[in-house]
Amino acid sequence: MSESGSGPAEYTTRHSVEVAASADHIYEVIADAQSWPIIFPPTVHVRREPGPDGTESLDIWATAQDTVKTWRSRRELDARNHTVTFRQLVSAAPVASMSGTWRVDSTGDGTSTLTLDHRFSAVGDDPDSVAWIQRALDANSDAELAAVAATAVGRSDGSLVSLAFSDTVAIASPAQPIFDFLYRADLWPERLPHVSRVALSSVDDAQILEMDTVNSAGEAHTTRSYRVVTDRFELAYKQTVVPDGFLAHHGKWTLEENGDTTVATSHHHVQLDLERLRARLGATDREDVEQRVRAALGGNSVATLQAARAFTEAERSLA
Known part of the structure; x- marks a missing residue:
C-alpha cells in the first residue's frame, strides 16, 4: 500500500502472528532490544542508549538479502499498552525513511496476537528500491515475528535458556595491535x-567468517558469523551457523586501554535448546548445561585472548 503527498511516496506493510504466550511475556522480548541478536535471525548487533520518559536510541546492524545494513532508531516503550513505536533517525539506502509499531493484543486463554507495522519511503521513489525494501520487510518481519513467538513460548515453558557471560585478560600492549590480531581472523589457523x-570474506562493511574449531571438551564445530566493527576497539559478531543445540550466539570483543595495559574482554550471549543440549552433552540439569557451555565457549575465547597477549607482548618487546 502506498500514500502520496508533497514528499516521497510512503508505503505501509503489516505482518502478524498468533502466539501461545501472554502479552507480558511477548512484550518483554520486544522491549529487550540488546537481546535481539540472539532472538532475531537478521540482527547482528544492537547498541542501546537510554533516553527520558521511556525512550531509547538504538544503533542496529542487521542482514538484509545477503548484505549488512546499519541504522539508528528512536523507540518509545509503553509497557501498559504492550506497544513499542520506532522511527529510524538515520536510514541506510535505499531506505529514505522507516517507522512502525510493535503491538501485542491479548486474545484470552494465554494467547496473544503480535502485529508489526511498517511505514517507509525509498530514496528517489525508485520502483526497484521500493520492491527491494518490501521484499526485505516481508522476509525480515516474518522471521522476526516467528522468533519473538518462539522465544516468548520457550521462555515461558522453560525449554529455552539464555546465557550471558564475559572473560577478561589484561595485556601489556596498546589496544590497536590487539584489535588487529582479533580482526585478522584469516591468520588464526597459524596463530x-x-x-x-x-x-574470510567481506560484504559492505562486514566480515563473513567461516571457521572450524575444537573446544576444550575436544568437540569439533563449524561456525559461520557476520562480524562488524561497532566502535573504535569493539568487534561484534553474530553466528548464522551454530553448534548443535545452540539456537543463537552473539558476542563481541572489547578493548579498554588503562595506562600501559589493555583490558581485553570477550562477551558471549547465547540462546540454547535445553533438552537438546542435555541429551547431547549428557548433562544432568540446566545448571550443568550452562556450566558446560560456558566452559566450552569461554575456554576458546580465553585461549584467543591469551594468544593475542603472547603475540602482541612479544612484538612490543622486539620494537
Missing part, C-alpha cells in the same frame, strides 16, 4: 591451536 580452518 590459534583450536582453529583449524578459516574462510
